[in-house]
Amino acid sequence: MDLLDFARGPALTTALSVFAFGVAWRLVSLWLLPWARDPSARREGARPAWIGAVRGFARHLWPRKPFARAAMVTTVNGYVMHFGLAIVFFGLAQHILFLRGLFGLAWPNLPSGLISGVAVVTLGSLALALARRLTDPVLRLISTFNDYFSWLVTFLPIATGLLAVSHLGAPYPTLLAVHLLSVSLLLIWFPFGKLMHSFLIFVTRGETGITYNRRGVVL
Amino acid sequence: MSTSIDLKAATRTFLAQTEGHLATYLEGCVHCGACADACHFYVASGDPRHTPAYKLFPIAKAHRSHKFPFGWFGFARPIGERDLREWEELLFDTCTMCGRCTMICPMAIDIAAIVAGARRAFVAAGLGPPDLLAAADSSRDHGSPLGVTADKLRERIEWIADDNGVTIPLDAPKADVLLTLSSVETMKYPKSVAAMAKLLNHAGVSWTLSTKGYEATNFGYLAGKGDIAKTMVERIVTAAGSVGAKTVVIPECGHAYGVLRWSAAAMLGRPLPFQVLHISEFLARLKRDGKLRLTPFDEPMTYHDPCQVSRRGGATADARDVLSGFARNFREMTPTGDENWCCGGGGGVQAIERAAPLRHQVFKLKMDQVERTGAKTMVSACSNCRLTMDESKAHWQWQGGIDSLVEIVADHLVEAPRQSR
Numbered sequence: 001m002d003l004l005d006f007a008r009g010p011a012l013t014t015a016l017s018v019f020a021f022g023v024a025w026r027l028v029s030l031w032l033l034p035w036a037r038d039p040s041a042r043r044e045g046a047r048p049a050w051i052g053a054v055r056g057f058a059r060h061l062w063p064r065k066p067f068a069r070a071a072m073v074t075t076v077n078g079y080v081m082h083f084g085l086a087i088v089f090f091g092l093a094q095h096i097l098f099l100r101g102l103f104g105l106a107w108p109n110l111p112s113g114l115i116s117g118v119a120v121v122t123l124g125s126l127a128l129a130l131a132r133r134l135t136d137p138v139l140r141l142i143s144t145f146n147d148y149f150s151w152l153v154t155f156l157p158i159a160t161g162l163l164a165v166s167h168l169g170a171p172y173p174t175l176l177a178v179h180l181l182s183v184s185l186l187l188i189w190f191p192f193g194k195l196m197h198s199f200l201i202f203v204t205r206g207e208t209g210i211t212y213n214r215r216g217v218v219l
Numbered sequence: 220m221s222t223s224i225d226l227k228a229a230t231r232t233f234l235a236q237t238e239g240h241l242a243t244y245l246e247g248c249v250h251c252g253a254c255a256d257a258c259h260f261y262v263a264s265g266d267p268r269h270t271p272a273y274k275l276f277p278i279a280k281a282h283r284s285h286k287f288p289f290g291w292f293g294f295a296r297p298i299g300e301r302d303l304r305e306w307e308e309l310l311f312d313t314c315t316m317c318g319r320c321t322m323i324c325p326m327a328i329d330i331a332a333i334v335a336g337a338r339r340a341f342v343a344a345g346l347g348p349p350d351l352l353a354a355a356d357s358s359r360d361h362g363s364p365l366g367v368t369a370d371k372l373r374e375r376i377e378w379i380a381d382d383n384g385v386t387i388p389l390d391a392p393k394a395d396v397l398l399t400l401s402s403v404e405t406m407k408y409p410k411s412v413a414a415m416a417k418l419l420n421h422a423g424v425s426w427t428l429s430t431k432g433y434e435a436t437n438f439g440y441l442a443g444k445g446d447i448a449k450t451m452v453e454r455i456v457t458a459a460g461s462v463g464a465k466t467v468v469i470p471e472c473g474h475a476y477g478v479l480r481w482s483a484a485a486m487l488g489r490p491l492p493f494q495v496l497h498i499s500e501f502l503a504r505l506k507r508d509g510k511l512r513l514t515p516f517d518e519p520m521t522y523h524d525p526c527q528v529s530r531r532g533g534a535t536a537d538a539r540d541v542l543s544g545f546a547r548n549f550r551e552m553t554p555t556g557d558e559n560w561c562c563g564g565g566g567g568v569q570a571i572e573r574a575a576p577l578r579h580q581v582f583k584l585k586m587d588q589v590e591r592t593g594a595k596t597m598v599s600a601c602s603n604c605r606l607t608m609d610e611s612k613a614h615w616q617w618q619g620g621i622d623s624l625v626e627i628v629a630d631h632l633v634e635a636p637r638q639s640r
Contacts (some may be wrong), residue, residue: 025287026246029286029287030239030242030243030246031239033237033238033239033242034238034239035238035239035240036238036239036240036485037485038481038484038485039484039485039487039488039489039490040480040481040482040483040484040485040490040491041484041490041491041494041495043533056327057327059327060324060325060326060327063253063323064322064323064558065554065558066553066554066558067253067256067257067322067323070253070256070257070323071253071256071323074251074252074253074325075325078251078325136252137267138252138255138261138267138270139250139251139252140267141267141268141270141273142250142252142267142270142272142273142276143250144250146250147250192288192289194248194249194250196246196247197247197249197326200243200246200247200326201247201325201326203243203247204243204244204247204326204327204328205326205327207240207243207244207327207329208321208327208328208329209327211329212531212533215481215531215532215533216533216534217530217531217532217533217535217557218533218535218557
């Protein structure tokens with residue numbers, strides 16, 4: 001078994017299993033905790049809880065006016081990075097083939113040149129996020145191993161993927177194997193670090209939306 | 220540094236707080252640091268340690284150290300004495316639980332709720348600012364944080380009634396409305412007590428104060444002493460029950476409203492047997508019902524939103540309903556309403572003497588806000604905000620006026636007050 005076989009086979013299979021079970025465990029472990037009930041009287045006229053959850057989610061999609069200036073770099077860079085990741089992951093023909101193999105679903109791909117451009121922008125966005133984390137006094141103070149390692153495992157698949165499609169630095173099979181191994185690393189780390197925010201964001205925003213809606217706070 | 224710290228008690232209490240809501244919040248933080256710019260303490264001091272997300276580190280650490288897999292296999296260290304000593308000041312002195320950080324947080328994490336839970340763990344460990352803890356103990360032992368016993372209350376009420384020529388029913392056998400007081404008002408702003416009495420009498424409300432439960436503030440909650448918090452709530456429940464009140468009115472105190480309106484039922488484990496209204500909500504209802512007849516207030520003024528009434532209470536519109544058409548020269552601050560800057564003294568911080576220099580720095584934000592409106596007076600519906608701001612006003616020798624909503628409204632009543640039923 002060569003490196004590519006290992007990356008495509010046992011490594012990816014194991015990583016996908018860890019990802020699936022890990023994410024399920026993280027969510028179930030939270031769900032199984034006792035959840036405090038709120039017996040306070042809802043404000044008269046408060047909308048149903050699900051509307052509060054949806055509004056709570058929507059309210060935090062963009063910073064309010066007083067915070068716009070302070071949060072602008074974080075927000076815009078965050079959107080660039082997340083949309084970049086999504087476009088690269090769901091738009092590249094090879095990724096769609098891989099996903100079709102897993103789920104049986106397929107959709108039209110985007111041009112590879114465009115994907116490469118988006119990947120470069122995404123890498124730039126990740127670089128900016130890291131630079132801020134290393135230089136901003138607040139971010140430096142609150143950053144932990146989780147933050148830096150999560151950054152690394154997000155950066156590597158984009159960087160190695162870009163090298164693979166560009167055939168730069170090594171034979172293609174090697175580049176592809178390294179790319180797949182970096183994806184495996186991402187998948188294995190995902191449930192244990194802060195990348196779980198991809199799922200938890202729906203819970204936290206929803207929770208706060210429900211609480212504030214109950215109180216009659218305009219969301 | 221000689222105080223012994225009970226790490227086990229702290230950890231146990233931390234973990235007891237991390238039910239589903241808080242655990243999800245703790246696990247959801249992405250350490251983006253956005254919350255710093257929403258926090259008045261960070262903005263005033265520039266100290267990164269005042270970043271709200273940083274204040275959650277000990278409780279997050281305790282949670283992590285007991286969670287699979289890192290905690291189980293020893294990769295996540297438990298909290299230590301250093302964590303608790305370093306964070307005590309951050310959790311008590313530099314957080315008013317105003318909730319402004321939640322507004323900017325991309326994950327919408329309710330940091331104030333976590334701070335409230337974390338404070339309980341610090342107190343369980345034997346930590347916490349002595350003056351704040353003493354205020355809580357005084358509430359339990361004497362009835363109020365400022366030592367207003369039932370006898371002292373009778374004395375003060377009699378004096379306030381005489382001094383202001385107003386009827387103040389105390390321990391009436393039956394009443395529709397139980398009015399509660401903040402001891403800040405009873406002792407430092409007696410005119411506010413007289414103003415509320417004038418307004419309720421004017422509107423013909425059946426109301427009373429009760430020596431069985433009169434203190435609206437809940438320093439048990441603010442100091443992380445759950446047993447005292449519950450005792451304070453139970454006193455009000457008993458008082459309301461004894462007079463048959465269907466409504467309990469919270470005076471000008473933001474946290475008193477937040478605790479009784481939104482947290483008290485959870486403390487008791489059952490819904491409260493009455494509705495809870497902040498005085499600004501109650502006045503807005505009276506005005507809507509045509510029970511307040513007012514002459515206009517023409518002085519240029521602005522309104523400071525108490526965080527627990529507006530941002531976290533949902534009653535932002537009520538004070539404005541009261542001011543609408545009455546305060547003809549009302550100017551909003553920028554930002555205002557739910558987005559307003561906190562006074563810097565909520566969440567018990569006002570009672571912490573060592574926090575005074577930082578509070579004064581925070582007040583600069585407010586001075587700037589008010590001056591930009593051109594208003595001569597800043598009115599608030601929270602005596603704790605008012606006290607915090609009055610102290611800082613004196614510190615900076617600021618010339619702006621600070622007043623109370625109930626007082627300006629009571630000063631502009633049209634006709635002679637009716638007698639309460």
